[in-house]
Amino acid sequence: MKSKHQRLILALAALVAIIAAGLLAASALKDEAAYFYVPNDVKTKGVEPGKAVRLGGMVEKGSLRHEADGVTIRFTVTDGKAQVAVTFKGIAPDLFREGSGVVAEGAFDTQGTFVASNLLAKHDERYMPREMEGMQYDETTHQMKGAPKP
Amino acid sequence: MIAELGLGALWLAAALALLQLVLSALGLGKGRAELLSGVRPVAVAQAVLIALSFGSLITLFLRSDMSVLLVAMNSHSAKPWLYKFAGTWGNHEGSMLLWVTVMGLAGALVALLERTLKRETHMATLGAQAAISLGFYAFLLFASNPFARLNPAAPDGQGLNPLLQDPGLAFHPPTLYLGYVGLSVAFSFAVGALLTRTVDASFARAMRPWVLGAWVLLTIGITAGSYWAYYELGWGGWWFWDPVENASLMPWLAATALLHSVTVLATRDALRAWTIMLAVVAFSMSMVGTFLVRSGILTSVHAFAVDPERGTFILGLLAIYIGGALALFGLRVGTVREGRQFEAMSRETLLVVNNLLLTVILGVVLVGTLYPLMTEAFGHKVSVGPPYFNAVAGPIALVLMLAMVAGPLTRWRRDVPRVVGGRMLWPTGLMLGTASALAVAAWGRIGVLPFLGLVVAVGVALGSLIPLTKRNLRRTPLFTYGMVLAHLGCAVSLGGMAAESAFTAEKLVAMQPGESVEAAGWRVRFDKVMPLAGPNWVAMQADMAVSRGGDETFLHPQNRFFSDPPTNTTESAILTTWRGQLYIVLGDRLEDGRWQMRIWWKPFVTLIWLGGFMIAAGGVLTLIGRERRGWMLKVRKIRAGEWA
Numbered sequence: 001m002k003s004k005h006q007r008l009i010l011a012l013a014a015l016v017a018i019i020a021a022g023l024l025a026a027s028a029l030k031d032e033a034a035y036f037y038v039p040n041d042v043k044t045k046g047v048e049p050g051k052a053v054r055l056g057g058m059v060e061k062g063s064l065r066h067e068a069d070g071v072t073i074r075f076t077v078t079d080g081k082a083q084v085a086v087t088f089k090g091i092a093p094d095l096f097r098e099g100s101g102v103v104a105e106g107a108f109d110t111q112g113t114f115v116a117s118n119l120l121a122k123h124d125e126r127y128m129p130r131e132m133e134g135m136q137y138d139e140t141t142h143q144m145k146g147a148p149k150p
Numbered sequence: 151m152i153a154e155l156g157l158g159a160l161w162l163a164a165a166l167a168l169l170q171l172v173l174s175a176l177g178l179g180k181g182r183a184e185l186l187s188g189v190r191p192v193a194v195a196q197a198v199l200i201a202l203s204f205g206s207l208i209t210l211f212l213r214s215d216m217s218v219l220l221v222a223m224n225s226h227s228a229k230p231w232l233y234k235f236a237g238t239w240g241n242h243e244g245s246m247l248l249w250v251t252v253m254g255l256a257g258a259l260v261a262l263l264e265r266t267l268k269r270e271t272h273m274a275t276l277g278a279q280a281a282i283s284l285g286f287y288a289f290l291l292f293a294s295n296p297f298a299r300l301n302p303a304a305p306d307g308q309g310l311n312p313l314l315q316d317p318g319l320a321f322h323p324p325t326l327y328l329g330y331v332g333l334s335v336a337f338s339f340a341v342g343a344l345l346t347r348t349v350d351a352s353f354a355r356a357m358r359p360w361v362l363g364a365w366v367l368l369t370i371g372i373t374a375g376s377y378w379a380y381y382e383l384g385w386g387g388w389w390f391w392d393p394v395e396n397a398s399l400m401p402w403l404a405a406t407a408l409l410h411s412v413t414v415l416a417t418r419d420a421l422r423a424w425t426i427m428l429a430v431v432a433f434s435m436s437m438v439g440t441f442l443v444r445s446g447i448l449t450s451v452h453a454f455a456v457d458p459e460r461g462t463f464i465l466g467l468l469a470i471y472i473g474g475a476l477a478l479f480g481l482r483v484g485t486v487r488e489g490r491q492f493e494a495m496s497r498e499t500l501l502v503v504n505n506l507l508l509t510v511i512l513g514v515v516l517v518g519t520l521y522p523l524m525t526e527a528f529g530h531k532v533s534v535g536p537p538y539f540n541a542v543a544g545p546i547a548l549v550l551m552l553a554m555v556a557g558p559l560t561r562w563r564r565d566v567p568r569v570v571g572g573r574m575l576w577p578t579g580l581m582l583g584t585a586s587a588l589a590v591a592a593w594g595r596i597g598v599l600p601f602l603g604l605v606v607a608v609g610v611a612l613g614s615l616i617p618l619t620k621r622n623l624r625r626t627p628l629f630t631y632g633m634v635l636a637h638l639g640c641a642v643s644l645g646g647m648a649a650e651s652a653f654t655a656e657k658l659v660a661m662q663p664g665e666s667v668e669a670a671g672w673r674v675r676f677d678k679v680m681p682l683a684g685p686n687w688v689a690m691q692a693d694m695a696v697s698r699g700g701d702e703t704f705l706h707p708q709n710r711f712f713s714d715p716p717t718n719t720t721e722s723a724i725l726t727t728w729r730g731q732l733y734i735v736l737g738d739r740l741e742d743g744r745w746q747m748r749i750w751w752k753p754f755v756t757l758i759w760l761g762g763f764m765i766a767a768g769g770v771l772t773l774i775g776r777e778r779r780g781w782m783l784k785v786r787k788i789r790a791g792e793w794a
Contacts, residue, residue, distance in 0.1 A: 006491050010424060010502065017506040021513030024542055028514075029521055032538035036531035054533055070660020070744050071737075090658060091737035091746050094709075094718035105535075 034105065039082035042108075049108045055084060055116075056103045064098050077102065077114070088116040096121040153218050156206030157297040160247075163199035163254065164287035166192050167280045170257075174277030178270060178345070186273045190261040193276050196283075197258035204238075204251040207296055211238045217303035220244065220296050226307040228686045236320035242444060242460070243296035245323060249440070250286045252324075252331040257283070260335060260360075266780075267339075267356045268348055275342030282334050285467045293463045316382055326371035326398055330436035332364025333401060336408065337433030337475070340426045344482040349422045354415035355780070357429070359773060361412050365405040366769035372398050373762030384720035384735045386750050388650070388758055391539040396519045397439035400512055404432035407508040410501045418562055420489040420498055428505070430475045435512070437468050442519070493564040500557040507550040514542045544599045551606050551644060554637055555613030573616065581609035596652035603648030611641035628775025636768025643761025649730075649754040660744040670751035672732055673697050679736075679745060687712045689721070692736045692745065696725060707736040731755050 036054045037047060047053055055077055063076035072089045075098075086104055096102060096119055104116035170192045177186035210218050211234050214227040224241040225234055233240075239248040257279045264272055290296065339357040343349045375398065380388040389395060408428040415425045441464045492498035518534045525532045559573040585605045592601075614637035617630060655670035666675040677693040689710040695702045705723035712719070725732040730753040737746025 007423075007488050010421075013502065013506060014424075014427075014509070017510050018513055021510040022517065024510070025514045025517035025521075028538055028542045029518065029534065032541065033521060033525075033532045033534050036533065052535075052537065054531075066740060070740050071658045071746055091720075091735060091748055094720070105533075 036103075038079040039077055039084045040079050042084055043082040047108055049110050049112075052105070052107050054103055054105050055086070055114055057084070057101070059096070059098050059100060059102050061098050077104065084114050085112070086114045086116055088119055090119075092119055093121040152206050152209050152213075152215070153297040153299060156203045156210070157295070159199045159203035159206065160287070160290065160297070163196050163203060163250075164284065164291060166196040166199065167254075167283045167287055170196060170280035171277050171284065174273045174280070178274055178277070186269070189273050189276050193261035193280070194258045196280075197254040200251045200254035204247055207244060207247055208235065208238045210297075211235065211244075214307065216305065216307050217300055219298045219300040222300050222304035222307045224307075226686065228306070230685050232317065232320060239323055243290070243294045245327070246286065246290055246294055246444070247296050248324060249327055249331065250283055250290065252327055253279070253283050253286065253334060256331050256335050260338075264356060266352060267342075268346065270346045271342045271348045271353065273342075274345045275338045278338040278341035278345075279335065282338065282471065285470065289460075289463055289467060293460055316378065322371060322375050322378055325367050325374065329364045329366075329368035329371055329405070330401060330440065332360050332367060333405060333429075333432045333436045335360045336364060336429050340429035341475070341478060344426060344478055344486070347482070347485050349426060349486045351416055351419040354412050354425065358409075358412050358416055359777060361405065361409050361429075361432075362769055362773045362776075365402070365409050366766050366773065368398065368402045368405055369762060369766040369769065372402055373759050373766065376762070377759045381722055381724060382719075384722045386654075386656075386733055386735070386748070386752070388755070391518075391534075391536050393442050393519050396515050397442040400515055400519075401432060401436040401439050403508050403512040403515070404428065404435045407505045407512075408432045410504050414498055414501050415489070418490055418492070418498060420492055421502070422489040423483050423486045424502075424505070426483070426486065427479060430472075430479055431509075431512075433475070434468075434472045435516075437471055438516075441465060441468050492562075495560070495565050495567050495570065497557060497560045497562045497565070500553055500560055503553045504550065504557065507546055507553065511543050511546050511550070514546070515539065518542070540599065545602075548602055548606050551610050551640065554640065555610055555616075558617045558633060558637070559613070574613070576616070577609040577613035580612050581605050584608045592652070600648045600652035603644055604652065607641045607645035607648055610644065611638060614638045614641055627779065629772040629779075630775075632768045632770070632772030632775055634768070635771060636765045639761045639764025639766075639768055641761070642757050642764055643759075646754050646757025646759075646761060650752050650758065653753045654755075655751045657749040658747075659749075660740055660746050662744050667747075667749070669749045671698055672749075672751060674734070674747075674749055675702075676745070676747065679739075682708070684710070690736070690739075692734075692747075694723065694734055696732060696734075705732070705734055707734045709736055726756060729753060 032052070034052045034054050036056060037045075038057050039055070041047075042055070057077040057079045060076040060078045060083065063074075065074045066072070067074070071091070072087060073092060074085065074087045076083045077086050078084075086106075088104070088106075100121065103120040104114060105118040105120070106114055106116035109115050170189055173185045173188045173192065176182055177184075177189070207220075210221050211225055212231065214221065214225055214234065216222045216227070220241060220243050224244075225237045229237070237244075239245045257276065260272075260279065261276055264275075267275070336357055339353065339360065343353045343357075372395075375395070376388050379390070379395075380386075408425065408431075411421050411425045411428050414421045441461070444460065444464055518538050521534050522532050555577050556570065556574060560570050585601075588596075588601060588604060614634055618626065618634055657667060657669040657674075659667055661667060661676045663676055663678045666673060668674075673696065675695040677695060679690050679692045682689045682691045687710045689708040691706050691708045694705040694707065696705055697703065703725055705725055707723040708721035710719045710721055711717075720735055723734045730751060733750040733752060735748040737748060739745050
């Protein structure tokens with residue numbers, strides 16, 4: 001790099017690095033970004049099994065079951081229009097309960113059950129998953145109000 | 151009264167920052183040099199006033215003065231005093247006040263201690279510093295007044311989020327803020343040098359301690375924050391690629407690049423414009439970080455209060471600062487003369503490679519962090535998590551680690567590729583050996599990235615020590631030891647990360663009291679669960695007896711319930727041995743009386759944080775070494791002068 005153009009070469013190298021970062025990021029994001037679905041989207045659009053997604057909605061009242069091993073739970077997530085069966089192995093978050101909001105991270109298996117690897121529940125009075133903002137479960141009609149639009 | 155005193159001091163400090171900016175601008179621009187003599191005293195007075203203001207807020211929190219809105223919203227009279235104290239900055243307004251306080255104190259330090267810069271550059275630096283502070287003062291005074299009164303006063307206060315009630319809170323955010331502010335000082339130096347056209351090696355030597363200091367603090371902040379999240383969240387993970395974590399990682403990546411390029415500029419007077427650009431990027435990243443954390447615009451496990459309007463204000467500030475800095479760079483970069491040249495095979499080139507790879511990682515993290523925001527504008531809700539970041543940033547980081555071995559083994563200016571290759575012989579051989587051994591022992595059982603991570607960690611650990619061979623260790627300068635320690639720390643940390651992801655064993659069970667379970671060679675017996683009361687919480691605490699062949703040790707994981715505000719937290723119990731950590735989380739009680747338990751054995755996980763602290767310690771050694779050498783040279787010059 002003894003040429004007079006060392007500075008130019010450096011500037012080009014920086015440019016190439018930035019473009020490479022952008023391209024790398026864009027191509028990886030296409031595969032790895034997890035889209036957010038509510039049960040009705042799953043019903044209408046369908047989600048490929050094995051693809052990492054986030055599923056949001058309310059834990060349907062009366063749907064929560066514990067398996068015999070004590071650490072696997074099954075429940076139904078609803079947005080008032082459709083339901084999705086979810087299974088989760090692990091310790092559920094403290095504020096996870098029937099009738100409250102949940103965002104499950106995971107993927108569908110081939111039977112159409114959502115296998116959650118992580119559950120996010122309303123964390124405290126002031127924190128909740130962003131997708132759940134404005135959602136409320138109506139006790140009398142068993143419908144969700146203010147469900148997020150995907 | 152104290153609240154009014156604090157607010158008054160804040161207004162006065164803001165006014166002095168404005169005065170500082172005006173004095174330096176007029177002094178430099180209009181040629182009225184006599185005005186410049188006022189800049190330093192004003193900077194010091196501003197620091198005193200802002201410290202007074204922050205002190206007032208601390209006093210209000212310690213006294214639990216519930217007639218102040220911020221205290222009532224974020225504190226509780228029943229909290230232990232440490233958390234009342236730390237609660238001062240465990241909220242939006244308080245943390246922004248901490249920001250400007252640290253900034254003001256840093257400004258006073260630059261005013262008092264800096265002696266090597268040319269006077270004009272020094273004054274321009276202080277002017278830039280004042281301009282940055284002004285934005286934050288405006289933000290505090292107009293959009294987040296920490297001293298607003300509450301009438302009538304609240305009886306008890308709402309309390310601090312229990313997850314934040316931890317000694318970690320007392321130190322983690324201030325450390326990061328100190329780092330961010332250090333980068334803002336480095337940025338001010340860059341602006342000062344650009345404005346007065348003095349971008350050269352002596353400017354780099356003046357800026358370097360600030361970059362080093364900021365980088366050390368960011369390293370400590372990130373390392374401590376990672377350990378804090380690891381034991382406090384109870385999820386067993388040490389890095390979640392969460393936006394708030396990325397917000398601290400991005401300035402660190404930029405600061406790491408800047409640290410290396412400023413060394414090239416100081417030692418070899420090359421990479422002038424490049425270093426200035428990196429200073430701009432590093433500061434921009436710390437502003438982006440502040441924006442992401444403070445606006446709550448992104449979902450985060452660490453974000454608590456969300457306020458979009460304040461986000462808009464910070465976004466405005468961000469646009470002004472970054473836009474202004476880039477515009478100044480664009481206008482003035484032409485006046486920066488080209489530095490000294492170097493050959494393609496030289497330490498400079500390898501440091502450029504370091505800079506480029508760090509920039510690529512930074513870009514990838516930035517895009518991944520902001521992508522959910524961009525897609526939301528088009529109506530898609532998306533989240534980007536570990537699969538993306540690990541897959542993209544991981545391999546680039548490994549290549550970067552290899553360049554890290556080669557860098558110190560290559561001479562400045564010019565070297566012979568074959569000779570450098572020869573110096574790399576031992577690390578390369580060791581890596582090949584480790585790869586074969588590991589392939590035989592664990593093929594198919596560990597992922598590609600952890601496999602490569604272990605191999606590279608071993609090679610880097612050896613390679614980082616080579617600069618100490620074949621030289622007199624007692625005459626080796628302290629900063630060389632600093633570099634070796636920091637690079638070794640990278641290897642140690644990488645080894646910990648790779649070992650943790652490759653060999654972690656997990657057991658998830660429901661147990662009756664009295665039952666035992668085997669997990670990764672450990673025998674874990676669950677004795678009983680007892681209720682327990684703390685100062686402002688009640689808990690269920692399990693008694694667990696764990697052993698690995700020898701004596702039993704007792705661990706006590708808890709489920710805590712806080713009443714103000716009503717929240718549950720999980721307190722994991724961790725047993726640390728030299729070989730790793732046994733990590734136990736107590737889950738829920740089932741109807742049949744069993745309790746859920748999550749048990750992890752994480753081999754060598756502690757190396758992650760040990761490595762982090764080694765990196766920071768290496769930075770401290772370098773800082774001391776460089777400063778001491780500068781001081782010794784000065785003393786020698788003075789003596790030579792006297793004797794001449």
